[in-house]
Amino acid sequence: MEESNKSRWVVTGLLALGAAAATAIALQTKRYLEAPVASKKPAEARQLRIDATDPTRLSRGKQLYAQACASCHGAKLDGQPNWRQRLPNGRMPAPPHDASGHTWHHADAVLFAITKNGLVAGVTAPKGYVSDMPAFGQSMSDDDIIAVLAYIKSTWPERMVAAQREATDQHASAK
Numbered sequence: 394m395e396e397s398n399k400s401r402w403v404v405t406g407l408l409a410l411g412a413a414a415a416t417a418i419a420l421q422t423k424r425y426l427e428a429p430v431a432s433k434k435p436a437e438a439r440q441l442r443i444d445a446t447d448p449t450r451l452s453r454g455k456q457l458y459a460q461a462c463a464s465c466h467g468a469k470l471d472g473q474p475n476w477r478q479r480l481p482n483g484r485m486p487a488p489p490h491d492a493s494g495h496t497w498h499h500a501d502a503v504l505f506a507i508t509k510n511g512l513v514a515g516v517t518a519p520k521g522y523v524s525d526m527p528a529f530g531q532s533m534s535d536d537d538i539i540a541v542l543a544y545i546k547s548t549w550p551e552r553m554v555a556a557q558r559e560a561t562d563q564h565a566s567a568k
Contacts, residue, residue, distance in 0.1 A: 505542065
């Protein structure tokens with residue numbers, strides 16, 4: 394009987410520890426995806442909607458994209474060849490940001506978090522996903538990151554813009 398009670402306490406303790414770890418991971422993931430945009434609180438960052446119509450922002454974004462992104466994602470946003478297949482070193486190639494890629498599947502807040510903080514396996518990328526995507530939060534201001542994303546969005550066909558807008562709306566309304 395005593396051994397049975399000890400086993401129950403061990404199982405209960407392990408379950409509590411697992412629940413605490415899962416909660417910590419969930420909170421960290423939420424904080425990561427809601428990393429504040431300069432002058433925005435985390436809750437407002439989730440609501441981020443990037444305007445891709447301001448000519449000044451688009452010009453700045455195109456310039457910054459050419460300087461910081463085109464070497465991997467292509468001058469025409471076409472990504473690296475075979476971007477869905479691992480390279481010999483196990484890393485994933487840079488995907489395209491044009492209509493042939495999947496960038497437009499993601500909400501503005503998620504694209505911002507990935508660009509600012511980099512790809513993190515199990516948070517903004519599938520578990521086991523490894524890439525060379527750096528975090529640009531130290532080298533670009535939030536406004537610069539938004540300008541790059543606005544430029545990328547400005548190149549998409551209207552149906553991709555509409556789908557991405559819906560993804561952004563769904564993300565913003567999720568709790």
